[in-house]
Amino acid sequence: MKQTDQDHTHTLVLESRTSLPTDHGVFTTCAYTYQGVTHVAMLMGEPQRAEAPIVRLHSECLTGDALGSHRCDCGDQLDAALAAIAAAGTGILLYLRGHEGRGIGLAAKLRAYALQDQGMDTVDANRALGLPDDARDYTAAAEMLRDLDCTTVRLLSSNPAKAEALTQLGITVADRVVLPVLDRPENSHYLQTKRARMRHDPLAGEAGREGGAAALTVQEDTFPVYSTLAEHPEVVAQMAQSADGFIAARGGDAEFVSGEADRTHLHHLRAAVDAVLVGAGTVCADDPQLTVRAVHGQNPLRVVVDPHARIPVDSRVLQSPDAPTLWLVSAEAEVPSGLGGHVETVRLPDGGSAGLVDPAAVLAVVRERVSGSVLVEGGGKTVSSFLSAGLLDRLFLTVAPVLIGDGVPGIRFEGSPMMAEALRTPFRRYTFGEDICTEFVLSDAAKDHDSPPPSAQ
Ligand SMILES: Nc1nc2c(ncn2[C@@H]2O[C@H](COP(=O)(O)OP(=O)(O)OP(=O)(O)O)[C@@H](O)[C@H]2O)c(=O)[nH]1
Numbered sequence: 001m002k003q004t005d006q007d008h009t010h011t012l013v014l015e016s017r018t019s020l021p022t023d024h025g026v027f028t029t030c031a032y033t034y035q036g037v038t039h040v041a042m043l044m045g046e047p048q049r050a051e052a053p054i055v056r057l058h059s060e061c062l063t064g065d066a067l068g069s070h071r072c073d074c075g076d077q078l079d080a081a082l083a084a085i086a087a088a089g090t091g092i093l094l095y096l097r098g099h100e101g102r103g104i105g106l107a108a109k110l111r112a113y114a115l116q117d118q119g120m121d122t123v124d125a126n127r128a129l130g131l132p133d134d135a136r137d138y139t140a141a142a143e144m145l146r147d148l149d150c151t152t153v154r155l156l157s158s159n160p161a162k163a164e165a166l167t168q169l170g171i172t173v174a175d176r177v178v179l180p181v182l183d184r185p186e187n188s189h190y191l192q193t194k195r196a197r198m199r200h201d202p203l204a205g206e207a208g209r210e211g212g213a214a215a216l217t218v219q220e221d222t223f224p225v226y227s228t229l230a231e232h233p234e235v236v237a238q239m240a241q242s243a244d245g246f247i248a249a250r251g252g253d254a255e256f257v258s259g260e261a262d263r264t265h266l267h268h269l270r271a272a273v274d275a276v277l278v279g280a281g282t283v284c285a286d287d288p289q290l291t292v293r294a295v296h297g298q299n300p301l302r303v304v305v306d307p308h309a310r311i312p313v314d315s316r317v318l319q320s321p322d323a324p325t326l327w328l329v330s331a332e333a334e335v336p337s338g339l340g341g342h343v344e345t346v347r348l349p350d351g352g353s354a355g356l357v358d359p360a361a362v363l364a365v366v367r368e369r370v371s372g373s374v375l376v377e378g379g380g381k382t383v384s385s386f387l388s389a390g391l392l393d394r395l396f397l398t399v400a401p402v403l404i405g406d407g408v409p410g411i412r413f414e415g416s417p418m419m420a421e422a423l424r425t426p427f428r429r430y431t432f433g434e435d436i437c438t439e440f441v442l443s444d445a446a447k448d449h450d451s452p453p454p455s456a457q
């Protein structure tokens with residue numbers, strides 16, 4: 001790295017180079033001054049040796065980055081970018097000062113917020129103040145990248161205008177990657193406006209499309225837990241229920257308790273596991289396909305626990321050959337003939353007089369066929385039976401802001417008479433649009449697989 005001339009305002013000055021330990025590891029940190037403004041470059045690895053290192057141009061946002069504002073997604077983007085660079089081991093984040101409020105400055109941005117409180121969107125608020133929609137300049141960023149010897153980059157951004165600006169300044173944007181940052185209730189209108197009026201890309205999982213100067217890659221590994229599940233065989237469950245604990249209305253109607261982001265999360269889980277398991281009631285009520293569609297990935301083995309062989313012959317798990325199906329029925333159950341070659345029928349060990357299925361026996365049959373993770377996906381009784389048998393390593397429980405009143409129950413188990421004995425485990429929280437997902441990390445094995453560890457209780 002070269003030390004550039006000191007006193008010309010139009011030349012870039014490398015002021016200092018040091019190291020910064022952060023939540024995401026130790027970054028090499030450089031201060032650069034250009035035209036009187038000091039910016040920061042956060043580096044990991046040796047990006048100059050990479051063909052096209054990942055690079056984030058992060059526009060300063062005091063409210064979002066430092067004060068935790070949920071009005072925008074800047075804080076989440078900053079965190080996700082540093083995490084992505086740390087995960088890749090190589091990359092650069094340029095923290096661009098002077099970009100506050102898309103270049104209009106902090107005071108004007110807060111005035112624009114006040115106008116948004118009265119109903120204007122982010123674009124019209126800037127215009128009402130007589131200010132441009134976007135006044136950011138990326139010359140300093142391009143100069144820094146040149147100084148760092150990185151003139152071909154993979155840009156972490158959902159804004160095609162950033163890629164175009166860099167391209168015009170002589171930086172090759174080989175690819176643009178959308179960071180998986182989910183909308184929050186408070187900023188979803190802002191993010192929708194950016195998508196509708198400022199050409200920003202949709203959320204990961206919504207759609208992939210060609211955009212701007214470079215092709216767009218939607219990053220698939222949205223949360224680290226997906227790779228954990230792909231690497232370590234765990235038994236996990238996923239469930240979406242209303243705030244009052246029901247997975248469907250009285251008549252069985254379950255469309256749709258949770259929203260789009262929760263569905264994408266479910267498909268990520270399906271893609272990470274070798275087998276997805278449901279009870280007969282779920283097949284009868286919802287006729288699910290149990291395949292991976294919202295994200296890229298392989299379809300897992302479909303397992304249906306159905307002692308009385310009551311699922312309809314024309315259900316999709318029995319009819320569609322998109323994935324193999326393991327149909328677990330009792331010794332006495334009558335099974336129709338002529339099923340497709342993708343269906344394997346297996347007789348469960350005797351469940352005793354009550355005909356109750358032993359989750360451990362079910363798991364043993366599944367384990368004879370797959371070695372990776374298993375996802376227990378529904379319904380309430382099936383997930384609850386695996387939970388109370390102590391067989392779950394993790395539980396993802398999404399709660400939607402809806403009250404059903406009475407309906408098909410979600411998680412229900414015997415529980416404990418005293419609150420002190422209730423099940424409290426380390427957990428993580430995810431905001432999926434309007435829904436909140438809690439990941440309960442139940443087993444010691446799951447805790448061991450996690451890095452960083454979940455928050456303790
Ligand atoms: N003027 C104005 N600026 C805003 C508003 N909300 C956030 N910002 C600023 O917008 C800048 C970030 O730009 P965004 O459009 O959110 O995102 P981007 O940087 O273009 O795109 P990504 O690379 O995908 O993050 C930051 O400097 C914020 O301070 C707003 O309502 N009005």
Ligand SMILES: [Zn+2]
Nearest residue numbers: 061064072074
């Ligand atoms: Zn912001």
